[in-house]
Amino acid sequence: MSTDIPSMLSPRPSVQWFTPGRIGIYVFLISAALFFLLPLYVMGVTSIKPMVEIREGNIFQFPLAMTFEPWAQAWSSACTGLQCNGISVGFINSVQILLPSLVLSIFLGSINGYALAFWKVRWGHWAFSVLMLGAFIPYQVMMYPLVRMFAWADIFQSITNIVLVHTIFGMPIMTLLFKNYYGGLPPELFKAARIDGGGFWRIYFQLMVPMSLPIFVVATIMQTTGIWNDFILGLIFAGREHYPMTVQLNNIINSTQGEKIYNVNMAATLLTSLVPLAVYFVSGRWFVRGIAAGAVKG
Amino acid sequence: MKLPTRRPAWSAHAALIPMGTTVLVAYIAGILWTVRISFTSSKMLPKSDWVGLKQYEVLFASDRWATDMVNVALFGVTFITGAMVLGFLLAVFIDQKVRFEGVFRTLYLFSYSLSFVATGVIWQWMFNPTLGIQQSLRSWGWENARFDWITSQDMAIYCVVIAVLWHSAGLVMAILLAGLRGVDEEIAKAAQIEGIPRWRYYLSIVLPQMGASLGTCLVLLAVAVIKVFDAVVAMTNGGPGDATDVPTKFIMDNLFERQNIGLASAASTTMLITVLIIIAPLMYARSRSEKNA
Numbered sequence: 001m002s003t004d005i006p007s008m009l010s011p012r013p014s015v016q017w018f019t020p021g022r023i024g025i026y027v028f029l030i031s032a033a034l035f036f037l038l039p040l041y042v043m044g045v046t047s048i049k050p051m052v053e054i055r056e057g058n059i060f061q062f063p064l065a066m067t068f069e070p071w072a073q074a075w076s077s078a079c080t081g082l083q084c085n086g087i088s089v090g091f092i093n094s095v096q097i098l099l100p101s102l103v104l105s106i107f108l109g110s111i112n113g114y115a116l117a118f119w120k121v122r123w124g125h126w127a128f129s130v131l132m133l134g135a136f137i138p139y140q141v142m143m144y145p146l147v148r149m150f151a152w153a154d155i156f157q158s159i160t161n162i163v164l165v166h167t168i169f170g171m172p173i174m175t176l177l178f179k180n181y182y183g184g185l186p187p188e189l190f191k192a193a194r195i196d197g198g199g200f201w202r203i204y205f206q207l208m209v210p211m212s213l214p215i216f217v218v219a220t221i222m223q224t225t226g227i228w229n230d231f232i233l234g235l236i237f238a239g240r241e242h243y244p245m246t247v248q249l250n251n252i253i254n255s256t257q258g259e260k261i262y263n264v265n266m267a268a269t270l271l272t273s274l275v276p277l278a279v280y281f282v283s284g285r286w287f288v289r290g291i292a293a294g295a296v297k298g
Numbered sequence: 299m300k301l302p303t304r305r306p307a308w309s310a311h312a313a314l315i316p317m318g319t320t321v322l323v324a325y326i327a328g329i330l331w332t333v334r335i336s337f338t339s340s341k342m343l344p345k346s347d348w349v350g351l352k353q354y355e356v357l358f359a360s361d362r363w364a365t366d367m368v369n370v371a372l373f374g375v376t377f378i379t380g381a382m383v384l385g386f387l388l389a390v391f392i393d394q395k396v397r398f399e400g401v402f403r404t405l406y407l408f409s410y411s412l413s414f415v416a417t418g419v420i421w422q423w424m425f426n427p428t429l430g431i432q433q434s435l436r437s438w439g440w441e442n443a444r445f446d447w448i449t450s451q452d453m454a455i456y457c458v459v460i461a462v463l464w465h466s467a468g469l470v471m472a473i474l475l476a477g478l479r480g481v482d483e484e485i486a487k488a489a490q491i492e493g494i495p496r497w498r499y500y501l502s503i504v505l506p507q508m509g510a511s512l513g514t515c516l517v518l519l520a521v522a523v524i525k526v527f528d529a530v531v532a533m534t535n536g537g538p539g540d541a542t543d544v545p546t547k548f549i550m551d552n553l554f555e556r557q558n559i560g561l562a563s564a565a566s567t568t569m570l571i572t573v574l575i576i577i578a579p580l581m582y583a584r585s586r587s588e589k590n591a
Contacts, residue, residue, distance in 0.1 A: 025394050032388055033405045039420045039464065040408075046423065058434040059424070112317045119310035127314070127321040134325040136577050138525050140549040141566045142328035144335070144559060148344070149323070168324045171317065200309035229413030231528040236554070246415045250532050253419050262423065269419045273412050280411035284404075287411065288472050 047266040074267035080251035090248030101166035113178025135172035157239025181215040222290040225276045336563035353564035365540045374523040385470020407468035418532030421461035454541040477511030
């Protein structure tokens, strides 16, 4: 990772500029960058255009009369069906869902990974194999039974419910992440701690947690974007009162009656995307590391 | 002397109870329950009768399910091919010792951090048949330009493909770029001395060495195809007609709107079996390569 910065900054005298080949490379790279950026740009300019300009103009055109009214509306007065409280309600719900889900799923994932990597619990490895298989199975396969189970436990469609569901479906990747990390540590470390008389929890809290802070950061990044961006689980398990931002967004976009207010829709989309975009741009290479870590074994 | 590691680690067992419970209750019991319901005549509430394969007969006689299977296959093939080709090209071009490499990488991957709902909404707007790209083309002089794929029975599915490609191509780029960096640079020099063209070098020498990275990408993309739901709901809601409907949406509709739990469970079980058929060989290959390693 540390090699990235020097290779970016140091000039490479061996590479010749202005050959047709070099120009071709940059033309391709810049066109590709436009493909990725243009939709974001279109969204941005649409969100600050008055509706008159949207109806008459061109989606790529910069607004003539810029307005931030759509952002204000999207935040506090856009309608989802009959209610018109904007997407701020969804924002608060998403935060309420995110924080406990983060703590619970990462804590359990790290414990599972630690126990599987160092402690010889034979049934644990069987359970882990099933869990890995579970990562490939579409949510729909387990969905109805889960609905019935949570209804039976009398917590269906509550914050507790959606937090548990995120923990259940986040468990395969979180466990894998930590198991791979701890599995890569030298086993002598653990043996020495055992000979010193360390127990399960003491070794975990005093040795493993401090040593694995980087992987906790990676896990936090992965789970923050994953849980924030979830739609289907929030739709079914959170309940109408606690719909996360993505569900609210979809309701604003696709169930408005009468004329569609595109500028407000785009502002609402951008507002919903702010958290994952901020995580992405702030975390930089850590985000990529999460992809790599999750991709090690698929 | 007895090593301390031999001591029965009851706290290790205890710590794994949440995982064991999750696996047993949510995954194993959940899956078995769904399979069981698929053999009943359950409508709104689950029943415990036994109707054999009746739900499966209904399922496979259903036009909508047949359309959904064709749609997801078409989506899967075009999306995976597109993402692999685009991702590979991006990785190769970035690997040409370009300036601002970090900037390009960052730009190609940011869309991957967005939700599928946002992705669907963005592209629904781009593809808007009256106010979207079509109108821009017209205002730039192509007065008869037509770009209304999203309302077309035949082309709407490709709108979803483009949107999801935009979302996920960067992922392939990131994984393949890491793979490319692992290829020995001496080979590149040797190939250059031999006068082998660059494209030949990448296709015939580099590509075959990147099996692991390519496999990882394939698995991740295949999982995305199987799970595709949010993007479709946000972008087209399955329409026009059933043109972009997918099996996951068929199941959700039958579970929560049409109150046809038996049929939904038969569809879920069919998906489960399909997934197992696809990934069982993968898991087997992986466990073998682990034993050999």
